[in-house]
Amino acid sequence: MSDAIGRRALIAGGAAAALTPWLPLWAKPVSAGLPTVSGPDVRLTIAHQTLAIDGRDHHAIGINGTIPGPLIRLTEGTQARLHVTNRLDEDSSIHWHGLILPFHMDGVPGISFPGIAPGATFTYEFPVRQAGTYWYHSHSGLQEQMGHYGPIVIDPAGADPVAHDREHVILLSDFSPLHPHAIFRKLKQMGGYFNHRKQTLSGLLAGRDQPLKDRLAWGAMRMDPTDISDVTAAAYRYLVNGHGPADNWTGLFRAGERVRLRIINASAMTTFNIRIPGLPMTVVQADGCNVRPVTVDEFQIGVAETYDVIVTPEDRAYTLVGETSDRSGMARATLAPRAGMAAPVPALRPRPVLTMKDMGMGGMDHGGDHGGGPACAPEHAAMGHCTPDAASGNGGGMDHGMRDMTLAPTVRDTPAVQSISPMPADRTGEPGVGLEGVERALTYRDLIALDRNPDTRTPTRQMQIHLTGNMERYMWAFDGVKMNEVKAPIPFTQGERVRVTLVNDTMMTHPIHLHGHFFELVTGKGDHAPRKHTVNVQPGGKLSFDLTADAYGDWAFHCHLLYHMHAGMMQVVTVRPAGDAA
Numbered sequence: 001m002s003d004a005i006g007r008r009a010l011i012a013g014g015a016a017a018a019l020t021p022w023l024p025l026w027a028k029p030v031s032a033g034l035p036t037v038s039g040p041d042v043r044l045t046i047a048h049q050t051l052a053i054d055g056r057d058h059h060a061i062g063i064n065g066t067i068p069g070p071l072i073r074l075t076e077g078t079q080a081r082l083h084v085t086n087r088l089d090e091d092s093s094i095h096w097h098g099l100i101l102p103f104h105m106d107g108v109p110g111i112s113f114p115g116i117a118p119g120a121t122f123t124y125e126f127p128v129r130q131a132g133t134y135w136y137h138s139h140s141g142l143q144e145q146m147g148h149y150g151p152i153v154i155d156p157a158g159a160d161p162v163a164h165d166r167e168h169v170i171l172l173s174d175f176s177p178l179h180p181h182a183i184f185r186k187l188k189q190m191g192g193y194f195n196h197r198k199q200t201l202s203g204l205l206a207g208r209d210q211p212l213k214d215r216l217a218w219g220a221m222r223m224d225p226t227d228i229s230d231v232t233a234a235a236y237r238y239l240v241n242g243h244g245p246a247d248n249w250t251g252l253f254r255a256g257e258r259v260r261l262r263i264i265n266a267s268a269m270t271t272f273n274i275r276i277p278g279l280p281m282t283v284v285q286a287d288g289c290n291v292r293p294v295t296v297d298e299f300q301i302g303v304a305e306t307y308d309v310i311v312t313p314e315d316r317a318y319t320l321v322g323e324t325s326d327r328s329g330m331a332r333a334t335l336a337p338r339a340g341m342a343a344p345v346p347a348l349r350p351r352p353v354l355t356m357k358d359m360g361m362g363g364m365d366h367g368g369d370h371g372g373g374p375a376c377a378p379e380h381a382a383m384g385h386c387t388p389d390a391a392s393g394n395g396g397g398m399d400h401g402m403r404d405m406t407l408a409p410t411v412r413d414t415p416a417v418q419s420i421s422p423m424p425a426d427r428t429g430e431p432g433v434g435l436e437g438v439e440r441a442l443t444y445r446d447l448i449a450l451d452r453n454p455d456t457r458t459p460t461r462q463m464q465i466h467l468t469g470n471m472e473r474y475m476w477a478f479d480g481v482k483m484n485e486v487k488a489p490i491p492f493t494q495g496e497r498v499r500v501t502l503v504n505d506t507m508m509t510h511p512i513h514l515h516g517h518f519f520e521l522v523t524g525k526g527d528h529a530p531r532k533h534t535v536n537v538q539p540g541g542k543l544s545f546d547l548t549a550d551a552y553g554d555w556a557f558h559c560h561l562l563y564h565m566h567a568g569m570m571q572v573v574t575v576r577p578a579g580d581a582a
C-alpha cells in the first residue's frame with residue numbers, strides 16, 4: 001500500500017492544512033491519509049477546545065487538541081497501551097468500539113470501570129486480537145455529541161486480503177451549537193421538536209405525501225409518518241473528518257488507483273445514506289470484518305457502523321455524499337486527483353414518508369383493493385383501509401390496534417411502550433428508510449463473510465428482545481423497561497450459543513450495539529454469515545443474530561442513538577461460567 005502523493009499536491013495540501021491546526025493530518029482539508037498516533041504506548045488527552053465549522057467557531061471537546069481525535073493505528077497481534085488523561089472538569093472515558101478486549105478495559109463507567117476523574121490518567125492495556133476499521137468515543141454523559149470521538153485502524157498481522165493502493169478515513173459525525181443537554185431537554189418537551197418538515201395542508205392540496213384518509217388515521221393513532229430522525233438539520237451540521245459541507249474536505253488519489261475508503265459513522269443521532277455519483281463502490285468490510293466484495297451505488301450506514309469500500313476513480317473530481325436518512329441535510333467531501341478540484345453537489349432528494357410496514361405490518365398482504373375478505377386484517381380496518389368481514393373471521397370484534405400487549409408477552413406494560421408491532425417482518429433484504437427506489441443499494445443479505453465463521457454450532461436456546469419507545473414522552477427502553485428500572489442484567493453462560501431476535505416496536509431505525517462480542521446475522525448465509533457488532537433494526541421490523549457468549553464479564557448493550565441510550569434504551573449483559581452466580 002502506498003500513501004505517497006505527488007510533491008506538488010503534497011505542498012498544496014500542506015498549505016491548506018496549516019490553516020487548520022486543530023486537525024490531525026489525516027483530517028486536514030486536503031488529506032494525505034497519514035496516521036497520527038501509533039506504537040506500543042499511545043497518550044491521549046481529553047480537553048475542552050474550539051471547533052471551527054464552515055468558518056464559525058463552536059465550543060467542543062477534543063482529544064490531543066483535535067476534533068475528531070487522532071487516528072489510532074495498531075497492528076494485530078501486538079499489545080496496546082493507551083494512557084488517557086482527563087482535563088475536563090467532569091468524569092470522562094473512552095470506549096473502544098468494536099474491539100475484543102477484557103471487560104474492565106471496555107471503558108463504560110458504572111459497568112466495566114469507574115471512569116476517569118478530572119485530572120486523572122487511566123491506562124487501557126489489552127492484546128490486539130483483530131484487524132479492520134473501528135472507532136472510539138466517550139461513554140460518559142453526552143460528551144460524544146461534543147466531539148469526543150476518533151478513528152481506529154488495525155492492520156492485519158499478515159497480508160491484507162483487501163488489495164489497495166491508497167486509503168482514506170472518512171469519519172462522519174453530527175454537531176450542533178446547542179449544548180447536548182439542551183437538545184435532550186427539547187426532545188423531552190416535544191419528541192418532534194426538530195422535525196420542521198411535517199405534512200402540511202398545502203402539501204395535501206398539491207397531492208404530496210399521504211392522502212387525507214391516511215393522514216386522519218395516522219393522526220388518530222398519534223403517529224407521524226415524517227418522524228424519521230429525532231434531531232435533524234434544524235439543529236445539526238454534518239461533518240466529514242470534522243469539516244462542514246462548505247469546508248469541502250478533499251481526499252487525493254491518482255487516476256486508476258484502488259482507493260480504500262474506511263467509512264465510520266461516529267454521529268450521535270444520524271443515519272447516513274452514502275453515495276459517490278458516477279463512481280461505484282465495492283464493499284469489502286463491515287464492522288471491521290472482511291466480506292466478499294459486493295458492488296453497490298449506495299448504502300445506508302447506521303450510527304456506530306463502519307464500512308470499507310474500494311473505488312477506482314478516473315482523472316476527475318467526485319463528490320462523496322452522506323445524505324441523512326430523513327434528507328434534511330448532508331455531509332459532503334470530495335475525492336480528486338489534485339487539490340482545489342470539486343464536483344457538482346447533488347440537491348437533497350425529497351424526504352421519505354413512513355408506511356404501514358414501518359408500523360410493524362410488514363407481514364400483511366397489502367395487495368388487492370382492500371375491500372374486505374382475507375386481505376383485510378384488523379390493523380388495516382383500524383386505519384380505515386378496508387372493511388372487515390366478520391364471516392371470514394377477519395374482524396369479528398377483534399381489533400388489536402397498535403398497542404396490543406398480548407402480542408408481546410415478554411414486554412412490560414409501561415409508559416415506555418407506545419405501540420407493539422402487530423406483524424413485524426424480517427427487513428434484512430431491504431436497504432433502509434429512503435433507499436427503497438435505489439437499484440443497487442446494499443442490504444444486510446448482500447453481505448457474506450470472506451472467511452468461515454469461527455463458531456458454526458446451532459444455537460441451544462433463543463431469546464427475543466423488543467425495542468420499545470414512546471415518542472410523545474421521549475422514553476426508550478428494551479422490553480418496556482428503562483435502564484434505571486432494570487433489576488438484573490441479561491444473563492448468558494460463557495461459551496453458550498444463543499439466537500437473539502430483536503423486534504422493533506417503534507417507527508424509528510435503531511442501531512443496536514453489543515459490547516465485547518461479534519455476532520452472526522441470520523440471513524441465510526450459513527457458515528459464512530456476516531459478522532457484526534452493531535446492527536440497524538428497521539422500523540416495525542425484526543432481525544435475528546447468533547451469538548457466542550465467549551467474553552467473560554459485564555457488557556453494555558444499547559441503542560447507539562445517543563439520546564435514546566440516555567433516555568433508557570440500555571441494559572447490561574453478563575457472561576459467567578456455568579454455575580457461577582457471582
